[in-house]
Amino acid sequence: MATDSSSSVSDRIVSRGTVEDPIFEITETSVTYDDGETCVLEDVTVSIDRHEILGIVGESGSGKSMFASALLDAIPDPGVLSGDIRYHPPDGPPVDLLELTDEERRQFRWEEVSMVFQGAMSSFNPTMKIGAHFEETLKAHDKHVSEGLEFARELLENLYLEPERVLDAYPHELSGGMQQRALIALSMVLDPAVLVMDEPTAALDLLMQRSILTLLDRLQRTYDLTIVFITHDLPLVASLADRMAIIYAFQFAEIGPRDEIIGNAAHPYTRALLNATPNVDAPLDEMQPIEGEGPAPVSVPSGCRFEPRCPLATEECRTTDPPLAAVDRDRTSHRSACHHPATAREEIRLNFDEANDELESASPVEPSESAVETRAEQTSETPLLSLDDVAVHFTEEQGLTERFTKDPTVVRAVDGVSLDIHEQDLVCLLGESGCGKTTLGKTLIGLQRPTDGSIEYRGQDIWEAKDGDGEIPYDEIRSALQIIHQDPGSALNPNRRIADILSESLRHTHPNIGRNERRRRMHSLLERIGMAPADEFLDRYPHQLSGGEKQRVALARALLMNPDAILADEAISAVDVSLRIEIMDLMLELQSEFETSFLFVSHDLSNARYFAEHGDGRIAVMYLGEIVEIGSAERLIHDPRHPYTEVLRWATPDLELDSMGAGDPPLREVDVPDPIDPPSGCRFHTRCPVAREACREQRPNLRRIDEGDGKAACFREDPNHEYWDSDPLDGAVEQPEEFAGD
Amino acid sequence: MNYYLKRTAQIPLTILAVATLTFGLIRLLPGGPFTQLRLELLQQGVPAEQVDTRIEALQNIRPDAPLWQQYLDYLIGVAQLDLGQSISLNEPVIDVLARSLPWTVFLVVTSTILMFVVGVVIGALQAYWEGSRFDRLTSGGSIFLMSVPYYIFAVIFLFILAFQLQLFPTGNAVDRGVDASLSLAYFSSVLHHAALPILAFTISGIGSTALNMRGNGIQVLGKEYVEVARLRGLSNNRIATRYVARNAILPMYTGLLLLIGFRLGGTVVLEEIFSYPGLGYYMIQAVNANDYPLMMGCFLVITVTLVVGVYIADLTYGLIDPRISAGDSDEY
Structure with missing residues (x-):
């Protein structure tokens, strides 16, 4: 399997909705709050292949972080995790995550599956040196400390860090990018099989994000990792992932091989998401925002969850919730929760595809x-x-x-x-x-x-x-x-009200105009910038x-x-x-x-x-x-x-x-x-x-x-x-x- | 300019300002500083023409000199630790201060540390059991303790435990007849006498410390690094001490040193109630007896202690919290 993971992406594409050699099998798993009233992850059934990089994309509040926490059985209180999460260790019998005793779960976390959080600064104890974090983790899991630290140094070096300097530093003495990489090393110090990453690069600037991603790619190959990478940034993870999943309103909307999701997405939401991404190569006029917002956990639509925002919604979408089913009969690895995948592909054109053709001529930019x-x-x-x-x-x-x-x-x-x-x-x-x-x-x-x-x-x-x-x-x-x-x-x-905030500058530039005139001017400016009804906004x-x-x-x-x-x-x-x-x-x-x-x-x-x-x-x-x-x-x-x-x-x-x-x-x-x-x-x-x-x-x-x-x-x-x-x-x-x- | 240099230079300036203020304020009091002394001296039969010379000998100040001259003389005296002669006690002010200050420091430091420890423990437990019955009850208790001034407790304790039940003495720092030595008898006598003032002074401060700690604790418990530590499988003990307690107590550290300084001034009423021969006790005496040199001495000592306390807090905080030296603490 180790050699397999380094081979090309297409080799690893699995043939069925369930993968061949799964490391995680998640079946009908839900996370609920308030005694089942609020559902923040609903009936998710998905498998994660051994040694793959699964990219999970979703808007904020779509339940993607809940999915990450569920893989470690670490739902924040008072959430309730139900369903069936089966973990297959590299050797030995499968483990049912929800049946573990407290001590077994303590050992399972970090030794088998570990997690990298978004804010590295807030993931380290600010009053302890980085090295102490490594040591205490090794001690807590009864590992040999000096051997473990040796491994930590190797990891840090692989992440382009100076091991001695980093281990001897307090968290605040490192830059954001260094902290994030030190955190990745910390999460790998017990040599886990799975790394769950929840927005690990969101707080960093682009160059650092991309650099970390390349390093991750290398780490994944060196240490035979399975990586679950959760983000809101579709193009970012697209460069790294083998398979991608789109999560929308607490359920998977689409899942499939990376190339399929990017090039041949079947869910209207995925396609809209692709089109809304600012993209260096896409023609500018084509970038379109998605109208509306994702539903809150208390007001999930009865039919298809995306129906209220979907331009192609039909009566069927309003009444029946589409299952996550294979898009094409012969290619079951690509599944989508949409009644009309064919229509979606036809109606919603992907703008970056067109971009490639137009770029050659480069005519629209000549005058500028x-x-x-x-x-x-x-x-x-x-x-x-x-x-x-x-x-x-x-x-x-x-x-x-x-x-x-x-x-x-x-x-x-x-x-x-x-x-x-x-x-x-x-x-x-x-x-x-x-x-x-x-x-x-x-x-x-x-x-x-x-x-x-x-x-x-x-x-x-x-x-x-x-x-x-x-x-x-x-x-x-x-x-x-x-x-x-x-x-x-x-x-x-x-x-202060908006009217007061704005009139301050007006009073400065036009000291002689009266109150009504000021209000009139603010009113027209607010309308001009698209804040209507302006009168209402002024008093907010x-x-x-x-x-x-x-x-x-x-x-x-x-x-x-x-x-x-x-x-x-x-x-x-x-x-x-x-x-x-x-x-x-x-x-x-x-x-x-x-x-x-x-x-x-x-x-x-x-x-x-x-x-x-x-x-x-x-x-x-x-x-x-x-x-x-x-x-x-x-x-x-x-x-x-x-x-x-x-x-x-x-x-x-x-x-x-x-x-x-x-x-x-x-x-x-x-x-x-x-x-x-x-x-x-x-x-x-x-x-x-x-x-x-x-x-x-x-x-x-x-x-x-x-x-x-x-x-x-x-x-x-x-x-x-x-x-x-x-x-x-x-x-x-x-x-x-x-x-x-x- | 460098922060530490600036901070150090501020100290003599602050003390100078305090000395000036005490000097000026006391001059404004009706009767003036030396009317009392002059009267006393005249009553003792000192010839009127010699009174000024005697005053000068006693207080380093020439009563007939212009104000600025008196001011300068006073400052020079302060710089030489010569604070004049107490009028009512007939001994140098510095001796009185040297005798009384240790008792006050003993009271204040012991009670503040006790208050801090008990308050932190209660607050930490509250934070862990946030929303529980214990939390609600102690929160209510804390608010009660905060709203009742310490002298009320002092009077109640004195009345019930000392006068009614006669469990504790009603005054003094040690029993008469017990000599200052390293003997057990001396120490137990000291503790016996200090118990009530310390108790009264401690109990009133527990409330705010506990609430403070509770707030900090809850905040730290919600931090991501605690969550990560839990996922890493660290023992609860380690998380409680190294992660939660340490990060919750740190921001309170500056407050603690400040508090010691402030509470030093608070002993005035406390020591009066318990007739405890500390700084505050002598200060009240001095006020009653129009003993201006002693009064000025007491003021000066209290403010200097406060200034030094704040200074130490400022300097050491950087050593205790590694983030401060980098100037990016986000606590408080």
Whole structure:
């Protein structure tokens, strides 16, 4: 079986609804609360194959976490687990999970099946070192501690971590990605057969998510694991899974081999989910949100659960709950709970399929590229905002002992960035967490004072104006530059009505208008941003609004200031995935109406791309406080010049079956270097797959690239650079020319 | 500037401010500080022209000098630990303080630690059995204890246990005739005398500590790391001590040191009720006798202890909670 698991996906596709060599057989299993009143997992019957990776996708509140907990018989109190869960150990007779005694269950957990939770930070005891967690786990299961720790070190090393450093650290001393990997090692320290992962990467940024996924893939092969991977992010798990299951309203809606689910889904919900995913390759107009919300456990529809949201629902769907049955008679591995799988396949077209055909021509984006070009050319005009060699360094607080032993540590959040923002411009700052994109954004709108360099607003230094000597008064600059925060919930005063929140900015911009006039203006703006009936919304408090509505109010508040530029700091990350496109569209429409510039900070290339492409903007890729590449979205996606942009491009999940699961990350190191002590030369050289000796010593500047718009800071753009003659660094590709080709 | 340096520099500044305030406030009192002393001296038959010199000799302060001069003299005295001469007791203030402070510290530290331990245990049990009958009853009890001031308990205990049942003495710190030595008799006498004040002072604080611990405990019990620890098969004992108790008690640690400081001031009434010869007892005496130097000395000692307590709490919290030094604690 061990060899089997490393072979290709298709070999493992099973022939029946029940798999050949199951490790878990789950039969009619339910989880109920309130004495059976509330059902959060209903009559689930599914088998999990040995050594497979099963990806389970569902919206929040669909019962997917309950399924994960059920596999360990760890339903949170006072939930009741009923049904039949049979576990087949690698050797020995099958175990009925619900019949285990307390001691047997204690041993079963972690030794046979273990679990990785979403928040690694909250999964470690904050007052204990990481190593102590490993030790106590080994002790609790009567294992040999030093042998176990040896195995733990091996695991950590396989996860690209330094074992000694990690074991000797407190949880908070590690970055989010490191913690999550340490948690994976902790869950594997007793060498379990099954790993259940509940949203293990949701709190991390894309690049780290993808890196962890590749590592998981490797671990699965090395240690013959069975992995159950639960997530809300369909494209993410699609690259990893052998089989995929879609969970909707506490039941499996569809289950089947990965390629079948992605390419030939039979349930309308799956198809809608596929179409709602922001996708680098899909034509933008085709992305559609799914209308409505999943049902609450108390109000599950009597017929098909998806019927109220389903565009194809018939009378039969309203009355009869479809069973999870084989889609085609000859291929029983693919099962779907829908009465009309054939209609679904016909009626709901998958947009990324069409994308592949259209991409070749690439015609729809041609005009935007030239627009970017022209805008960039308008250098004669004074830019709205102009950064000149700006640096922002933070000095860290020190502890009592460090005070006497070390120099103060300086975090170089932003280092030597020059950037011009024009009137009605649109720039997306893109990068991993901790790359300084938010700091740069805040510097751009004059919220963060640069420690070096200058920032000018229409030719006037903002910080000189603040100190009182400027031609443009500081108040004017201040109100011209606005911000929308990531979390609208904490950006709106919870004790004030929407009307009060909005009128604050109106009072500032139009001090002379009366109360009725103010209300009229707010009313029309709310209607404009799609919040009708506006009168009702005006009298509400922020907590009475949904996340998307709150973000709209925050946007309206910024717009009422009549700003010249708005910084949207991860402004859509807190909004539900299906609503993101709507909000982004709204922001783009309002940009032209209100004639403002937008600065959009994001860690997600597909969001940034959507924004930049629709708004004729540029994307600036940041790495460790520097801009490494800047250009139009179209050029960046299809012709990335900087290796880091290429990495980000790789990390952005897509649904193309051919490219799926292809290869290791184009990176030599998973973790971002410490911004306190950034690498010499090109800061990316420690992770760059094509780095050479020259990169270690010299620092590349942004230079205009040939045959395309924008700039990139990489020696590879200069055909005459000594880079081409120097030796590749440890682990880097020998022939960088080949790398550029793929 | 560095946090610890800043924090250390704040201490002398705070003490200076306190000394200034005591100095100023007492000058504002009717009668002025040395009217009493002057009267006494005159009654003793000291010639009127020598009175000022005598006062100066006793108190380091020239009553006829301008205010700023007096202020400076006072500060210099404080810096040299010379707080003047007590008028009513006729001995240096510093001696009185040295004699009484240990008793007060003994009362406060013992009762606060007792209160903390008992409160934490009760609160932890409440958190484990959240919603149970025990939880409801003790919550009610805690709120009752919180709302009744400690001196009510003190008076009740004194009346019933000391006067009616005569189980405990009604005053003093040790029996007369028992000498200060390491003997058993001395210690039992000390405990016997301190029992009631400590009991009264402890019982009133248990309520808030228990409720605090209950809240923290419930919060920590709901944390994911406790769930993960359970799944990892750790013993309940280990989870209770290393995971729940430790993380629940940590945020209360700063509060504990602060509390010791605050309760030091609270002993004034307590010691008066039990006639316990501690700092508070002498302070009341000083107020009654218009003994300004002693009063100022007592004020100063109480505030300095509070300031130092807060300082120690601030400095050591980083050592106890590994997250603080990184500046990202999410507790409280």
